[in-house]
Amino acid sequence: MCGSEERPALQRLTWAEVRERGGGRGCEGHWLVIDRKVYDVTNFRLRHPGGPRLLAHYAGQDATDAFGAFHLDPKLVRRFLAPLQLGELRDTQPSLEPSKSLSLVEDFRRLRAVVEGAGLLRPRPWFFAAVLAHILVLDGLAYLTLRLGGTSWPALTLTALLLATVQAQAGWLQHDFGHLSVFGTSRWNHLLHRFVIGHLKGAPASWWNHLHFQHHAKPNCFRKDPDINMHPLLFTLGKALSIELGVQKKKFMPYQHQHRYFFFLGPPALIPLYFQWYVFFFAVKRRQWQDLLWMLSFYVRFTLCYLPLLGLPAFLGLFFVVRFLESNWFVWVTQMNHIPMHIDRDQNRDWVTMQVQATCNVDQSLFNDWFTGHLNFQIEHHLFPTMPRHNLFSVAPLVRSLCRRHGLQYSSKPLITAFSDIVASLKDSGELWLDAYLHR
Template sequence: MPQPAAVALDGPRDSTGGPPAGHRTGSEFAPLLRTVRDHGLLGRRHAWYARVIATNALALAGVVTALVLIGDSWWALPLAVPLAVLFARTAFIGHDAGHAQIGGDKAVGRLIGLVHGNLLLGLSYGWWNAKHNRHHANPNHVDKDPDVAADVLVFSGEQAGDRSGFRRWLTRNQAWLFFPLTLLEGVALKVHSFQDLRRQPPRERAVEGALLVTHAVAYVTLLLTVLSPGKALAFAALHQALFGLHLGLAFAPNHKGMEMPDPDGEPWGHLRRQVLTSRNIRGGALTDWFLGGLNYQIEHHLFPSMPRPHLRLAQPLVRAHCRDLGVPYVETGLVDSYRQALRHLHEVGEPLRADQAP
């Protein structure tokens, strides 16, 4: 059934993380915003983030120290596993900084993002933040959300119909290829980051480019200083593959297989645009940690600047509000979320498989 189209949220967002200042929120979102604000859930958690950042930095330093102490041995390769996990933690911190969850000062947020993105990960904070903000404005909208634009994967029948050659083969098999492809995501993010430097203003290009190069030089120097070239290459390949897989595991459950607004339909308000296109993941403290709080995807999309530890506190309020409105609030287990996402990718590729059948 065709679904209403999402409407772009143009203009600056207010400090609550809701729609832009001056944008009509409508009767559905406004009462929820007041309730959340009255509970103090939009307030900052500086001490919590300070502990998270410090703990992550110490853990990274610990893994690097262990790598140096082990030296040129194949026993160093298992350290690629915790390093990949910590790189994902670093990405989550950069994500929160980009949403102004850590603090209201844009300069401080950008500094945190540059350190955790460009310097520590080799990932352009400016490129990712601009792309991610477009996603938040119009989630799952094929014309406006860059995360569902036709690329290696496609997410709608219309996109699948335009495929040819090798890309057509990819689409036919994309459900099976999804997780193997995430093994390349760590490297792909670095490539996109360098490519985007051409788009950035000269001053930002200089800063971001210098930090990206610093990361690359430091990463290669560390591995080649400690390990022989063959072991260094194996460590880097394993580390980057697991980092990409971890990011794929964290981002795949959030929107894949959820409602995709019809560009020609009626517009949705802010609440429906964010709730109907998002999926939450059930779980406890381990799930929160593993997914970096993105398991509360509905709450995060409704209130992007809400600090990560407040998302679980907002969940009962959002769920109750959606229930009162009769708006579907989708929450499932982690494994089932992957099943739903892969089923959607499989269904999108079905017409191409049918055309291939003898």
């Protein structure tokens, strides 16, 4: 029977054995490699703070650089890993799988050591305090605008714009706490994460963790990155997947028109029509009661502030207009870095190649930094996800140099170009699907 035999301690394994016996299929379950040591995470993944799927995505693969990227204190975490060690690679086995570039990996690890030595992973608490303060000020101004200005259209419009800005900026700030990039310890990051995403936005931190860490672990990898789960139900994404879908004669939507219906089913609809109800479903289904209480505190506060001033119809109208504006802001910013880039199934590439091929930057400016929450430095953020956003600009020249030395395309573009490239890439992949659907 599966799992009935005891595994010998410290097995000497080959990469082929790790892939075949620990790749998430059959009896052996989920194994992964960190610094040549092989760990059996089959049961531990169910207790993993980042969610079970995150470890499953690396089953049968090397996770050394991903492990270093996600943890504030890798040495501490290794103590928890020790009981899970199954064995290690044989001396005759290379440190990396054949699909990965040793020179690039070694070069990146040297870069990471330089980054750590320069203190670029250390946050400036005052920076994030200022970000939080400006969000709270805008939130207060929104309430005062309506209370003092009455329910005229100018007052309602300004209030909606201010509240949408609060929601967008709180979204970027919760992203910082979620990535553990504000405090030096996980505990305070997790606490403030719940406050910002729960009390200021009305969403569960556990839901964000479940989705976003998978995205970072395997960006633009079909079936592993939840951010591209819209393929193929609503959109067809990426050249390879679009052609494959067409060859299979699958048609869930008229994809040749997806660059047009994206303006209706994408930016304006994601939050008010989907996230708005799904976050409650997630919290209840996963029994995340603490997250649910934080979420309810947002709705109680919002209701007590605005319902007495507006009455029920106008109150509901204001709420969904804010969600509509927030959704447009959120979708355009979060998709501009990924949708136009390489999308395919997991090719098990090295950490740097995988991240750079799946991401692009937007040119730096004070407005772009604020408007995107520094997600305009998406390449650097994906390579160093725990790096505080105020340091991403400093590491960018080093990353650009690394990419140049190894022939990787480092893409940075104006904000408007980044937005238009979303539509252009949807148009291209829709045409590729149609050609394959009709002629292959």
